[in-house]
């Protein structure tokens with residue numbers, strides 16, 4: 231499980247944008263957004279770097295945190 235801190239994520243729209251971005255890399259990814267802690271948990275077989283990069287491309291800086 232990949233866990234990312236996404237500080238600029240503030241509402242459901244951000245959450246859905248990020249979820250779509252992740253699913254463009256891996257359609258079968260499971261994406262769990264926690265707006266309270268500004269974190270996104272991703273269960274995926276895709277490369278972690280690719281997941282992080284696509285979220286950044288969608289407009290959200292992010293960094294990996296300990297799961």
Ligand SMILES: [Cu+2]
Nearest residue numbers: 240241243244
């Ligand atoms: Cu938002």
